[in-house]
Amino acid sequence: MFTPGSFAIALLMTLMSAVFWGSWANTYKGTKAYRFELFYWDYAIGVVLVSFGLALTLGSMGSSGESFILNLRLATPSNLGYALLAGFIFNIANLLLVAGIDLAGLAVAFPISIGIAVVEGVILSYALQPKGNALLLAVGLMLAVAAILCDALAYRNLGGPARQVSRKAIVVNIVSGILMGGFAPLVTRAMTAGHPLTPYSVAAIFSVGAFICCFFANIYFMRHPLVGEPVTFSDFWPAGARNHSLGLVGGIVWGFGSSFNFVAASFVGVAISYAIGQSSPMIAALWGVFAWKEFAGASRRAWIYLTLMFLFYLAAVTTIAMAYHG
Numbered sequence: 001m002f003t004p005g006s007f008a009i010a011l012l013m014t015l016m017s018a019v020f021w022g023s024w025a026n027t028y029k030g031t032k033a034y035r036f037e038l039f040y041w042d043y044a045i046g047v048v049l050v051s052f053g054l055a056l057t058l059g060s061m062g063s064s065g066e067s068f069i070l071n072l073r074l075a076t077p078s079n080l081g082y083a084l085l086a087g088f089i090f091n092i093a094n095l096l097l098v099a100g101i102d103l104a105g106l107a108v109a110f111p112i113s114i115g116i117a118v119v120e121g122v123i124l125s126y127a128l129q130p131k132g133n134a135l136l137l138a139v140g141l142m143l144a145v146a147a148i149l150c151d152a153l154a155y156r157n158l159g160g161p162a163r164q165v166s167r168k169a170i171v172v173n174i175v176s177g178i179l180m181g182g183f184a185p186l187v188t189r190a191m192t193a194g195h196p197l198t199p200y201s202v203a204a205i206f207s208v209g210a211f212i213c214c215f216f217a218n219i220y221f222m223r224h225p226l227v228g229e230p231v232t233f234s235d236f237w238p239a240g241a242r243n244h245s246l247g248l249v250g251g252i253v254w255g256f257g258s259s260f261n262f263v264a265a266s267f268v269g270v271a272i273s274y275a276i277g278q279s280s281p282m283i284a285a286l287w288g289v290f291a292w293k294e295f296a297g298a299s300r301r302a303w304i305y306l307t308l309m310f311l312f313y314l315a316a317v318t319t320i321a322m323a324y325h326g
Contacts, residue, residue, distance in 0.1 A: 001065045002058040004267040013264035014276040020257030022283025027250035034243040037222045038236045044211045046251020051207035054259045059200025071201045076194030083202045086186035087209025092217045093179035099226040103169035107156035115148050116177025118278040121184035122271045128188045131269030132323040140320035147312035154305035188270040199262035275320045282313040
């Protein structure tokens with residue numbers, strides 16, 4: 001299977017994972033009159049397709065390590081369970097994050113959900129796999145949290161009427177963050193305990209767990225949405241080829257991000273890879289600025305916070321990368 005041959009390649013893969021994770025939502029923005037609960041079925045299928053595609057190609061070629069199929073046969077059974085559970089948990093967290101953004105806006109959802117996720121995910125993953133300099137990783141983590149807060153403040157200062165944030169919105173985002181941070185240590189366990197799964201095997205089984213979860217969590221949210229009216233599968237099929245294609249592409253983009261992140265983690269450790277991958281809000285903000293013109297006419301204060309966000313993220317990535325050698 002393909003694995004990074006140097007730290008530079010592993011770092012590049014973590015940065016690419018951030019690009020993919022920060023870009024997939026553009027596909028949903030490109031849909032027309034397509035509820036997210038329905039879009040998510042196409043998205044989940046796209047994640048499965050790319051994860052298994054990479055596992056059967058890059059994860060099965062070459063003489064390094066075990067091929068995908070062989071690894072599944074030899075892996076400790078509990079590791080398959082960890083990877084399935086990681087995907088299941090991520091899926092609920094992702095659905096709640098989207099609902100949290102709808103309920104409270106990016107300015108509230110990002111610092112709560114993503115902030116909790118990155119701190120929890122890095123700390124728990126490092127506890128299971130103490131790879132890298134703990135002090136530098138901690139400093140990088142604080143810089144990343146500062147960047148998330150600046151990102152939130154930038155969106156809050158875009159202008160428009162003040163948004164009332166309910167207790168329900170706060171709770172939804174807190175739960176999303178706790179669950180989002182909870183999948184990283186499970187991935188760490190699957191890749192380090194007993195006869196470990198390869199990163200490609202983790203990505204593939206993770207995607208299956210996320211897809212299975214849709215039959216529980218996504219169907220529940222279709223019937224009991226946190227925002228909007230209930231939807232049914234009768235609304236799914238007439239959505240049109242464009243909407244379905246964008247959903248598949250969205251899942252494929254996210255799936256590339258997760259596979260790249262897990263593969264890089266096999267070299268630098270999950271804590272470092274996950275921390276850098278979670279700089280994805282910076283990429284999302286870049287899309288917001290240049291593609292969606294979200295900051296057109298924004299106040300000077302909004303641009304100051306946006307600039308600080310980029311600076312903090314760049315400092316965070318640099319510091320976390322240094323933690324590998326530290």
